[in-house]
Amino acid sequence: MATTIPLETRLDPESCYRAVKSRDRRFDGVFYTAVRTTGIYCRPSCPARTPAFQNVTFHPSAASAQAAGYRACKRCLPDATPGSPDWDVAATAAGRAMRLIADGVVDREGVDGLAARVGYTSRHLGRILTAELGAGPLALARARRAQTARVLIETTDLTYADIAFAAGFSSVRQFNDTIREVYASSPTDLRGRRGGRPATGTVTMRLAVRTPYAGRELLAFLALRAIPGVEAAGDGWYARTLALPHGSGTVRLEVPDETEPNHTAFATATFVLEDLRDVSAATERVRRLLDADCDPVAVADAFAGDPLIGPLVRARPGLRVPGHVDGHEIAVRAVLGQQVSVAGARTVAARLVAAHGRPLAHPADGLTHLFPDAATIAALDPIDLPMPRSRGRALIALCAALADGTIALDRGPDRDDVRRALLAIPGIGPWTADYIALRALGHPDVFLPTDIGIRDALAGLDRDPGTAAQLAEEWRPWRSYAQLHLWQSLTLDTHPKEQ
Structure with a gap:
């Protein structure tokens, strides 16, 4: 049974107040400050005058502050922050639930x-969510809808009716009432005097990320592995197709490269969606791709005294672990990448897409197909796959388990349970299972000691590759970031076994 930590234990008032007094941006999204005398809640770095200690309380989520009767500060916009990094580090039931709530599961499935x-x-x-986050699932989903709606109001020219349903509200009246309650403003007040008609299905949003943020390295990682038709990349941007709950779509990302720490930067995401109800799901999945909720300062501090990883972190501050928008897709690509080069795996994936991917209704900018879904691949015969027969059987068995729900890669189940289920499939070994955990599940503490790229990196740094697993024990709980730093210590075209 999951254990819960009382709010008063996790949010020590004295420590929280020190962060508020210093306006420490590292805590934005980790907790929220509610001020009794004004009835508002703020992010810790709010530039307003610091309230007296006796007038504040601290909340682990925006929903908790809203449930206590506070409205959002109009100056610091406390809900427009990266999510808490604790959700991925601890991966408790509450953290896993928050990821699914952000993906819109409550709106779609209740x-x-x-x-x-x-x-x-x-x-x-x-009970778990109320104990850990100060609010139940409905309140947390409502806070997420309100935040999505506010961003759409302020950054797009969508009609209010379109925004209401895109954000997940069941009616325009519910949308209006919630916006007034949370922000003490009407939708018209938030938008101001802007107006106009939208480009149907097109939404441009700014996605907050903590700094430093090594956007250039993340883009290079994605570009090297981009599958023609599904992905495209260029100088400062990356685009791909999206398979979403209500339809398909595409996203084009312009990613920041920011070396200064302790503030918020923004990635610009332009979505073209068949169904605007998919805005929340698309946004959350792209945030996973960007590793937007990572705390890079905490990661750097953990490696500060390490003689091997420390210099790599200082050379590339803010390096992220690239996530993915579709766990099923990255699982298939991990199997395709077994024992072959990056270029070889990309070629095989491109053939799979051309033969079995679903064409987009409106292709654009080189994006023409969705990656084949698990059910489609599970129905194939191994003899028809462009790979060794044994690997084809492993791929089809994996896709069958994904298609029937035996294995879920949506960040809902416990990570250890997912790993055991993957390893139970013949042909799926530790490298494949751990690579899936690294990118599909956002696991911050995964290391692949047998990976050829890791062994080459260690040899290049005058370390014995045979000691990789032993060395990595010193890098917990951030071994995934050590993994990326070691990969990045090589030239990008010499990673022979990681996709």
Whole structure:
């Protein structure tokens, strides 16, 4: 059974108040400050005058502050922050549930659907979320809808009705009431005097990321592995197709490269969606791709005294672990990448897409197909796949398990349970299971000691590759970031076995 930590234990008032007094941006999104005398809640770095200690309380989520009767500060916009890095580090039931709530699972499947994905009853999940985050699943989903709606109001020219349904509200009236309650403003007040008609299905949003942020390295990683038709990349941008709950879409990302720490930068995401109800899901999945909720200062501090990783971190501050928008896709690509080069795996993936990918209704900018879904690949005969027969059987068995729900890669289940289920499939070994955990599950503490790229990197740094696993024990709980720094210590075209 999941254990919960009382709010008063996790949010020490004295420590929180010190962060507020110093306006420490590292804590934005980790907790929120509610001020009794004004009735508002703020992010820790709010530039307003620091309130007296006796007038503040601290909340682990925006939903908790809203449930206590506070409205969002109009000056610091406390809900427009990266999410808490604790959700990925600890990966408790509450953290996994928050990822699914952000993906819109409550809007699509209700609280019972959310609870089933996390593996608890709805009542027990409600108790866990209330204990850890100060609000139940409905309140957390409502806060997420309000935040999405505010961003769409302020950054797009979508009509209010389109925004209401894109954000996940069931009616325009519910949308209006929630915006007034949370922000003490009407949608018209938030938008100001801007107006106009939208480009149908096109939404441009700014996605907050903590700095430093090594955007150039992340783009290079993605560009090297880009599958023609599914992905495209250029100087400062990356684009790809999206398979979403209500339809397909595309996204084009302009990613910041920011070396200064302790503030918020923004990636610009332009979505073209068949169904605007997919805005929340598309946004959350792109945030996973960008590793937007990582705390790079905490990662750097953990490696500061390490003689091997420390210099690499200082050379590339803010390096991220590239996530993915579709766990099923990255699982297939991990199998395709077994024992072959990056270029070879990309070639095989391109053939798979050309033969079995679903064409987009409106291709643009070189994006023409969705990656084949698990059910489509599971129905194939191994003899028809452009790979050794044994690997083809492993791929089809994996896709069958993904298609029937035996294995879920949506960040809902426990990571250890997912790894055991993957290893139970013949042909899926530790490298493949751990690579899937690294990129599909956002696991911050994964290391691949047998990876050829890691062995080459260690040899190039005058370390014995045979000691890789032993060395990595010193890098917990951030071994995934050590993994990326070692890969990046090589030239990008010499990674022979990681996709």
